[in-house]
Amino acid sequence: xxxxxxxxxxxxxxxxxxxxxxxxxxxxxxxxxxxxxxxxxxxxxxxxxxxxxxxxxxxxxxxxxxxxxxxxxxxxxxxxxxxxxxxxxxxxxxxxxxxxxxxxxxxxxxxxxxxxxxxxxxxxxxxxxxxxxxxxxxxxxxxxxxxxxxxxxxxxxxxxxxxxxxxxxxxxxxxxxxxxxxxxxxxxxxxxxxxxxxxxxxxxxxxxxxxxxxxxxxxxxxxxxxxxxxxxxxxxxxxxxxxxxxxxxxxxxxxxxxxxxxxxxxxxxxxxxxxxxxxxxxxxxxx
Numbered sequence: 001x002x003x004x005x006x007x008x009x010x011x012x013x014x015x016x017x018x019x020x021x022x023x024x025x026x027x028x029x030x031x032x033x034x035x036x037x038x039x040x041x042x043x044x045x046x047x048x049x050x051x052x053x054x055x056x057x058x059x060x061x062x063x064x065x066x067x068x069x070x071x072x073x074x075x076x077x078x079x080x081x082x083x084x085x086x087x088x089x090x091x092x093x094x095x096x097x098x099x100x101x102x103x104x105x106x107x108x109x110x111x112x113x114x115x116x117x118x119x120x121x122x123x124x125x126x127x128x129x130x131x132x133x134x135x136x137x138x139x140x141x142x143x144x145x146x147x148x149x150x151x152x153x154x155x156x157x158x159x160x161x162x163x164x165x166x167x168x169x170x171x172x173x174x175x176x177x178x179x180x181x182x183x184x185x186x187x188x189x190x191x192x193x194x195x196x197x198x199x200x201x202x203x204x205x206x207x208x209x210x211x212x213x214x215x216x217x218x219x220x221x222x223x224x225x226x227x228x229x230x231x232x233x234x235x236x237x238x239x240x241x242x243x244x245x246x247x248x249x250x251x252x253x254x255x256x257x258x259x260x261x262x263x264x265x266x267x268x269x270x271x272x273x274x275x276x277x278x279x280x281x282x283x284x285x286x287x
Contacts, residue, residue, distance in 0.1 A: 032153065034161035034247040048191045051107035051114075054178045054247075056160035057192060059103040060085060060145075060236065061119075067109055067188060070179055070237035071102065072249055073159045076150040077123075080281070081236035082252050082272065083131035083143045091133060097122040102147060105156035109180070109190045116156045121148040126284055128277065139216035141254045141272045144284055160238065161248045166275045169250060172241040173199045175222055177253055179234030181263075188233040197222045197229065197239060197269070199250070205268050210257045218276040220251045221268050229265035230256055239271045249274050 038052030058071040058079045069085035079102055087094040100122045106114055123146045130140035151157055163169045178192045205211050205221035222239065223229040230253050239251030251271030257264040274281070 033159045035245070036158065036247075037155045047194060048189075049178055049194045052105075052156045054192070054194075054240070055105070055156050055158040056238070056247075056249075057104075057178050059106065059109060059180070061101045061103055063099055063101060065101070067180065067233075069235050070233075070253075071145065072238035072240075072252075073104060073151075073157070074162060074249065075159055076153070077147040078284075079145045079147065080238070080249070080252065080274075081143055081145060082141045082254055083127045084133070084138070084141050084254065085236040086125055086127050086143050087131065087133045089133050094133075095125070097125055097145075100125075100145065102145060104151060105154070107191060109188075111190075116154065118151060118157065120151060122146065123148040128280060136214050137216060138214055138254050138270065138272075139218055140277070142252055142274070142277050142280075144281065160240065161246055162281075163248050163250075163275060163278075168243070169241065169248070169275060172243060172248075172250070175199050175239050175241045175250055177230060177234060177237050177239055179230060179237040179253065181231035181233040195228065195230065195234075196224060197271075198224065199239075200268060205270055208257060208267050210267070211270070214255075215270060218273050219254065220271040220273045222251070222271055223256075223265070223268045225266055225268050227265050229263065230269050231263035231265070 036053050036055055056073040058073055059067055060069040060071055061067055071079040071081035074080050102120045104118045106117045125145055127143040128140040175198055176194055176196050178194050180189045180192055199220055199222045202221045234253050237253045238249045240247050241250045251274055254270050254272050256269040257267045
C-alpha cells in the first residue's frame with residue numbers, strides 16, 4: 001500500500017530541524033567534460049563505484065562535516081543540486097553559503113587521507129525562483145552553488161557535460177545515478193553506489209495516486225519500480241546519461257514516494273528535468 005506521503009531524498013530534515021557557451025570553465029564548453037580518466041568497471045546496479053569513475057560527483061557537507069546531499073560539478077566553480085537540499089520542504093530554515101562545504105575527488109566520505117580529495121567553501125547559492133518549500137509541488141527543484149575558488153581538474157575531478165538542445169537527449173533512456181543511499185532505508189553509505197534509473201514515460205508517475213498534484217511538466221520520471229531506486233542520501237545527485245562515450249547531466253534526483261517501510265521503490269521516482277532550466281542555468285553561468 002502506498003501512503004500519500006512524498007519524501008525529499010536528502011537528509012535535510014534531520015540536519016536542519018535539501019555548441020553552447022556557459023562560460024570559459026563550464027562543463028558545457030569544456031572539451032574534456034564528461035570523460036572520466038578512470039575507467040568504470042561494469043558492476044551490478046547498486047554496487048560501489050570506483051574512485052574517479054564519475055569525477056563530477058560532489059558531496060554537500062555541513063560546516064560540521066556532516067553529509068546531507070549530493071551535487072554535480074558542471075564547471076570549475078559551479079555545482080548543481082536540488083533546491084530542496086538548500087530549502088527543504090515544510091521548513092522555514094535554509095542553508096546559507098557559510099553553512100556548506102563541497103567535497104570533490106573523494107571515494108569514501110569518512111576517509112580524510114585520500115590524495116586528491118578537495119573541500120571547497122561556497123561563495124553564493126542561487127535557488128530557482130519558482131521553488132516554493134511551502135507548497136506540495138516539487139517543480140523547479142534546482143539550485144546552483146558557486147564555489148569560493150576554481151577547482152583544478154584531474155583524474156578525480158572533472159565536470160560533466162551539459163546538453164545544448166533537447167533533441168540531443170530525446171532518444172537517451174538508459175540513465176543512472178551515483179548516490180549515497182545504503183541498502184537500508186534511511187541510511188547513508190560511505191562510498192557512492194551506481195544505480196540504474198532508466199527514464200520512463202512521465203505518465204508512469206502520474207498514474208501513482210501519491211504523486212498527483214505534486215508534479216510538473218519540468219520533471220522526469222525514472223527508475224525500475226522493482227524494489228530498487230533512489231532513497232535518503234541520493235537527493236541532489238545527477239541523473240546521468242552517456243552518448244558516444246561522453247556523460248551528460250540529464251536530471252537531478254528530487255523525490256520519491258514513501259511507505260511504512262521507508263522509500264517505496266516499487267514506484268517510480270521523479271527528477272528535475274535539467275533541459276527545462278537551460279535558459280536559467282545559462283544566464284547564471286555566463287555571469
